[in-house]
Amino acid sequence: MKRLNLLALTVTCVLGLGLASCAEDVTPTTKDQSAKEQSGNSGTKSSTNKAAGAPWVKQFEDTFDVGSSLSQWTKEQRADYNSWYCDYYSSVPTTQWRDGKQCLEIKTTKLSTYKYQSGFISSHYQYKPENNTEYMLSANIKLIAMDRGTYKSFTETYGAWPAFWSVQQNAWPTKGEIDIMEGYSFAPNASRFTSNLFYGTSSGANLLGNAAERNYPGNFDINGNGGWHLYESFWKMQNNVVTVTIKVDNVTVSTYTNSSAGNLNLNNFGPHSIIFNLNVGSKDSNFIDPNKIKLFSTVMMWVDDVTVYKRPI
Template sequence: MKKLNLLSLALSCVLGFASCSDNTSPVLAEDQLASVNNSKSTGKIAGAPWVKQFEDTFNVGSNLSQWTKEQRADYNSWYCDYASSVPTTQWRDGKQCLEIKTTKLSTYKYQSGFISSNYQYKPENNTEYMLSANIKLVAMDGGTYKSFTQTYGAWPAFWSVQQNAWPTKGEIDIMEGYSFAPNASRFTSNLFYGTSSGTNLIGNSAERNYPGNFDINGNGGWHLYESFWKMKDNVVTVTIKVDNVTVSTYTNSSAANLNLNNFGPHSIIFNLNVGSKDSNFIDPNKINLFSSVMMWVDDVTVYKRPI
């Protein structure tokens, strides 16, 4: 997500957050992964009156034509560059997935990936949109799987935003994950908004921590993340859910200077950042991603309904 660096208020940043988790099953070599854990997808299949607007199941061999794969430095970190070659489709946990994988290039430089959907959406009056994605975070130490909670300095994200003139059309962070091993990793939702390009008027006042009982290792590390964005009689509400449990509900009264009526149209973004421009937040000397940290996305859907 985009946010202002705490040490340099003149900078505007696009973060990378994503979601959670890891593998608690016995450690496996990577070539074994496709044959295990063939659990059914938790993909959101919504009945009437919901109507599907967008879907990507990330079938292996896909060229990700519904997405833009960015090639640039991360706006929030001195230590992460995005390469358009990084986002790929792979068999993971018996599922066809988007994979975004970190690679250490040097002591203070990592390569990762960032994709944004060509599809955009925002609710008209008396409509609601439901954006859903199934995500797993996992680390690798050679041929051994490690928990995301054992890493330090990873910053994955699943969010929606209008990147042009950020944050004048708002930003909705469904999941931002921060790995702080050996201290507890944390996950949040958040909003950003401003009336002029590059100036966020609400700081981090809309940041909401996930419930304390959220277990990123549960369900084999796979979790369903959702954003419900609706306008009813010109009143806008955004609700964030994880595994069908409400994490946060936002209205214009949730933060000073917030105006949800000015949000949108938004693209969908998945990215995996490393480090930060604020060394008090993520110490670059402590970054430990083992061989790699990976974000796997099983599927993503957008449904719409009248309300």
């Protein structure tokens, strides 16, 4: 996730015990309930058809079944590094039935004029390709807003900043960062979705700027396919040459090699954890104006499942 203020890496947050959490349920609409019934889902986990055939071998999976304690993840409680306006609470990430699927749900709650509560989880599992191997990290994600009891498109909001990424958080960015999806909502203008890389040789010093940022194709429709999209990162090392490829709905949106940006050294990346978070606002008011933030009652990130597969190449 883009680091806008390197000094903020040391910021911590003292959280008041009396603040409300955003764990209250969001009641599905009649349409959602109907879709669930039509799918034939009566309490069983719905398939996302992501299973990879040989020679892929599954290394990690979380299907976020309702009732899960999210024991494979760290649910962080701290201020966001990139925003003055968002604090992460460990109580926020939960598992819920959404769109007939059992999902991870991360949702925002407005606490005051310039303060929002949200969630951030990082996997205990870490991975990095050895020579002549490739890893495939995949997640099915939906971004949605709600105005009281009415669902709204993510594109109608302003100031939300959801992300799906992998990183080694210790001594960032010396082991690199791979942003598979960063979404920025800028209603009434078009929302923007990107992939990106970060890297540096000393802690707290990103050498790439945003030279590795790649916008998704202009025809990407966040509301297509019922709002659900498959986001994938393919990270491989072949004959000691490292390549990272990002795909959305099986379409390549970016491919990175060491020549993609000055000072980039993909061979020094990893091992990485997997991260889902939903930030609000920014420390750069020219990027996200805090006076324009509009999230209705809430903005939510739903994750149907996440998997990691590995294969020899």
